[in-house]
Amino acid sequence: MSKEKTSKKPAGQGPSLIVERTQTGVRIEKRLLKVLKGLAEYHDMTLGDLLEGIVLHAFDGRHPFSEETRRRINDLKRIYGLDLDSTASHRLMEKVEVPERPSTRKTAKRPA
Secondary structure (H helix, E strand, O other): OOOOOOOOOOOOOOOOOOOOOOOOOOOOOHHHHHHHHHHHHHOOOOHHHHHHHHHHHHHOOOOOOOHHHHHHHHHHHHHHOOOOOHHHOOOOOOOOOOOOOOOOOOOOOOOO
16 A cells, blocks of 8 residues: 655645646746746745636636735736736737848958
8 A cells, every 4th residue: 555645734625635736838928927926925825726726716617816815916917017817818929939040142252
């Protein structure tokens, strides 16, 4: 029989729920990530725990944040220059860096 550890005591009400988590590589808008990290730090939780809570609330059609937390989010948005809201959610386009092409034009050597 193998012993398994849990990460930490849950913050919610009721009995603990043991889950299996997986590492993922998610691309996300830079300023949005800064706000999320700041919010997770403010609530002394991991970014993953914060995202799980947000998603579970959204799946239930519930708002995940108190009025005080929404004020904190607005402060963090101002600090990190995040001017996006829900109306931007399906219009975001990733900035693509296009490397400069080397010049194909050869320079003629001038006679000395």
